[in-house]
Amino acid sequence: MKHVDTKQRQKKILSAIVEFYIETALPVGSRFVSQRFRYSISPATIRNVMADLEEAGLITHPHISAGRVPTDKGYRLYVDDLLEPKHLTKEEQSAISKMINRGHKDLESLMQACSKAISVITNVAGVVITPRIxxxxxxxxxxxxxxxxxxxxxxxxxxxxxxxxxxxxxxxxxxxxxxxxxxxxxxxxxxxxxxxxxxxxxxxxxxxxxxxxxxxxxxxxxLSSPNIFSMEERLYFDGTASLMSCPEFSDIAMARVFLKAFEDRQDILELFNQDMEEEGVKVHIGMENRCKEIQNCSVITCNYKINQRTIGALGAIGPTRMEYGKVMCAVSYLSDLLGEALEDID
Amino acid sequence: MKHVDTKQRQKKILSAIVEFYIETALPVGSRFVSQRFRYSISPATIRNVMADLEEAGLITHPHISAGRVPTDKGYRLYVDDLLEPKHLTKEEQSAISKMINRGHKDLESLMQACSKAISVITNVAGVVITPRIxxxxxxxxxxxxxxxxxxxxxxxxxxxxxxxxxxxxxxxxxxxxxxxxxxxxxxxxxxxxxxxxxxxxxxxxxxxxxxxxxxxxxxxxxLSSPNIFSMEERLYFDGTASLMSCPEFSDIAMARVFLKAFEDRQDILELFNQDMEEEGVKVHIGMENRCKEIQNCSVITCNYKINQRTIGALGAIGPTRMEYGKVMCAVSYLSDLLGEALEDID
DNA sequence: GATAGCACTCGGGATGTTAGAGTGCTAATT
DNA sequence: AATTAGCACTCTAACATCCCGAGTGCTATC
Structure with a gap:
């Protein structure tokens, strides 16, 4: 009988669980996964694999007779190893361009448009911090x-x-x-x-x-005053209101602490400032976040540049159950676009 | 038998209902009102008066066997005729002063402090719009x-x-x-x-x-460019997150539209801009508001001045069930304070 | 190793019941 | 004539009960 790579199958099943859960917000049962593989694997087998995945800490039960839900660790593996990069559609790209490239007469409205663009495309909250002078x-x-x-x-x-x-x-x-x-x-x-x-x-x-x-x-x-060459760091964000429709925030208490984090700004600002030091798209999943208020959320950040110099950061914040591929892609795309919009003029 | 002024009594009972409801968020029954008058009026009488008040459109039932709740019209009468002006305590005043008068190095942080002060003191959302250049x-x-x-x-x-x-x-x-x-x-x-x-x-x-x-x-x-002498009008606000604990927002859908109004800014900005034209504290109750998103809320605004010239506006937004006396007073007080903080220097 | 079968678990929706708060009306009282 | 007491009635919220179905884990079988 032909030998199946166990590891490989585990990964495929985890992928299926994560993606299905991201889509529906419902715990995923073994039948559904079996179905997704066109019944080439039986539910019973999948149950066995699921038990293994659970032992490895990648998925859990909300309760014994429910389907499986990815853990932070599960999402992490998914993002690091399983996620296949997804590109924005032409329509999305042009929609974004339209929002960013209409002549903004000040920095403020550009930042605002940018955070709005992220939130509209990704359905999670968009965040932009002002460029560092x-x-x-x-x-x-x-x-x-x-x-x-x-x-x-x-x-x-x-x-x-x-x-x-x-x-x-x-x-x-x-x-x-x-x-x-x-x-x-x-x-x-x-x-x-x-x-x-x-x-x-x-x-x-x-x-x-x-x-x-x-x-x-x-x-x-x-010129000795310490703040002459540094601008008050501002945080622009958009899309927190529409996030409230997510089942994750059906509990008002959850919603409140989430909104509070944005109102306080400090912790989020710090997070983005730290991430700015590194190149490229960064992902922080759930409990990985230092900031307690957003430990049931994931944060995706990216630095943005003017003429090859990193000068600020932007990103997205939403429930851990978010479309990682799409959000990462959108954030990266907007980082380029914002950089271009700010490009040195002379 | 001594003749009791019916109108007078109606007003007293309406006052009691409004105040009790503001305090507890629970529909007010005839017993409670009677109790508040130390049983000098029996529940039965109060029921009769309540029926009259209801006919006049000042209060309603959520359902037949529930207590009474003020209508917008009821709040309006209360605010216009029945409300006795309330002063901030010394502690509150000094707490506010401390927040406003710590040397803010830019307009931004002053505005932010101001909106925060309003929200902290009144427990509803504080709003400040930038001064008009x-x-x-x-x-x-x-x-x-x-x-x-x-x-x-x-x-x-x-x-x-x-x-x-x-x-x-x-x-x-x-x-x-x-x-x-x-x-x-x-x-x-x-x-x-x-x-x-x-x-x-x-x-x-x-x-x-x-x-x-x-x-x-x-x-x-x-100098012909139209925006040289006018600043992008900005809206600063604070306290929306803590408002989420109100029973009014236990329905997420309510919370969402409310937050959306703040995210969009436009309607709220317009409201404050209009109110700026008039002197003193203005109150808009529930359905009186043009902006649909906040028609279950009340808005209290006040212009603020520099050297006797109106130059901006600030205020508070919260559920119609708010402490009108206190909020009006706080808003007025902060209007003075902000004006002083901005006073012309030469 | 993979699968089919089966007993078991648990949450959630539907249903029923009850206690209690509150009303409206009428008749009695002041 | 105004007020009050009494009483029947209404409706909600809370609690208990039931049952369906989705899903699991285990075991025997292929």
Whole structure:
């Protein structure tokens, strides 16, 4: 009799269970799986395999007479080994493009459109965090005297993101003075990244000993405030409301903690910030998440880039029972699109 | 026998019903009301009065053998005539102050703190819309050349709100030219409100016929983009998650449409924008709201001011069963506080 | 090793019952 | 004439019961 690869069959059956459960949200019974294989494997055999899978911790019972449900570990195996990459359809791609590429007049509406696009395509919540100015290319700086104690510092990145900070000073700097500083900085910082600026200026300060010293000193002091080159990190999201139709959130208490996580922002922001350090699509399943409020959810993230430099992150959050293939694909696609939309203009 | 004012008694009983229902979310029976009056009125009498109130459309039955529940009309009468103004406690006031007055470094975090403060104190969702630049006092403008086709326009209001817009031009304006325009505008627009600027400049353009004409023409053209003096209206809110514990939202479908309204922002923004035109605290109860998604909710709004000029609005949204007295009071209090926090600095 | 058969388990929907809260009406009372 | 007591009636929510069916695990068989 022909020998069947046991491992292989286990995987096929796990795949079937995961996919069926993702589709229906109903515990999967042995008959259904058998059916899916056109009865080439009998329910009894499948029950045996299921028992093995359960022992391996990949699936469970809600109760003894119910079908099987994947565990976090089961999803993990599925995502790592079994998932076959899925592509967005042409229609989906063009629908997304339409949402992103309509001339957004500010960063805000672009971010919003982006999170909305993710949620519409994937049916889970879409999340985008604002680009990090620190990782951007310097384009322009301008110091503007508002009154004797306040100076407005405006910075512009190569991709056209603008940030302004009002700095309070003791010393009343005159307009020409500020103008001179602005001009100096615009020349000096050409081609640098914002996170290099402060160390660069400090180095310059050490080298310089002549007449320029006090001028440089003044400049450095002016820019010493810690938040001048970093933007308040914002979190844009969309689709949390429609997620409420999922059976996972039929329990209001579940829904509440989930929404609370978004309201607090902090934990989610941190998660995305960490993931930003790594390349490509990342998946966090259920209990793998540090943040307790979303431990019955999965998070899929991806960094996005401007001219090859990672500058932010976006992703999706939904119940562990989500279409991993599609969501991963959508997130990756939107990462590219957002990057392009922000591309340095010069 | 001494004659009892029937109308008066009706009102007292309606008050009791509304307040009891607000407190417990349970339909109110005749015994409870009688109890509240220390049995000075018998349940039977109260039943008669209740029948009258029901006929007048002020209360209803969920079903025949249940207690009474106020209708929107009932709440309306309560709010207009029966509500006795309630003050925030000293503790509440100082708790709010603490949240608002910790030096917020940007508008964003102030708005967020404000909406959070409302929600924490009132237990319903707090909402704040951003101040309208158009209604603000001009302080400073600066035109910055980024490259041959882009100019950055930075405006600053007297209260220190900064907004920037990137304008695309065909004509390549030089730095000195832009500098001259900036200087001119800063002198010319002193003491004006932003919404007067465009008409003022156009008038100037008509008067002027000499050498200044082409200069002015250039200036007006540069500022012709419609959004330069108006900020993207943003909506900050907080407390929607905790609202989910209310029995009103035990039905997930209810919760979903409610959350959807916040996700869409548009309708709520419009509502607050309209209310901004009027002075003081406004109350919209249930079906009075145009926006369908929140027709089982009440909205309480209040404009906020900088130096006597209305410049924005804030408020609260929650189930019709809310503590009107307290919420109205909190909203009004926060309107003052936010106004002070934004007060013009010079 | 795979499968068929069978006894067993358990959740969930349908049904029935009851307690209790509350009403409306009528007749008695003040 | 207004108020109240009493009583019959209504309806819900909670609880108990029952039963169907989906699904399992085990064992004997192919």
């Amino acid at each position: 620190k990782r951007s290319l310097f384009k322009h700086i301008e110091l503007i005297r508002i009154d004797s104690s306040r100076i407005l510092v405006v910075i512009v990145t190569a991709s056209g993101i603008v940030k302004n900070t009002i700095v309070h000073t003791h010393e009343d700097l005159t307009k020409p003075e500020l103008h001179r500083i602005s001009e100096f900085l615009n020349e000096e910082l050409k081609g640098m990244f914002f996170d290099e600026i402060k160390t660069h200026l400090n180095r310059r300060l050490l080298e310089e000993r002549d007449s320029l010293y006090s001028f440089l000193k003044k400049t450095v002091l002016l | 158009k209604r603000s006092l001009f302080k400073h403008i600066e035109l910055i050349r980024i490259d041959s086709s882009r100019i950055l326009v930075v405006i600053v209001t007297a209260s220190g709100i900064v907004k920037n817009t990137i304008v695309h031009t065909h004509e390549d304006l030089t730095k000195p030219e832009l500098h001259r325009i900036s200087e001119f505008l800063n002198e010319e627009l002193k003491g004006m409100f932003f919404d007067e600027i465009k008409t003022h400049l156009n008038r100037r353009l008509l008067e002027e016929r000499d050498s200044l004409y082409s200069f002015l023409k250039k200036t007006v053209l540069l």
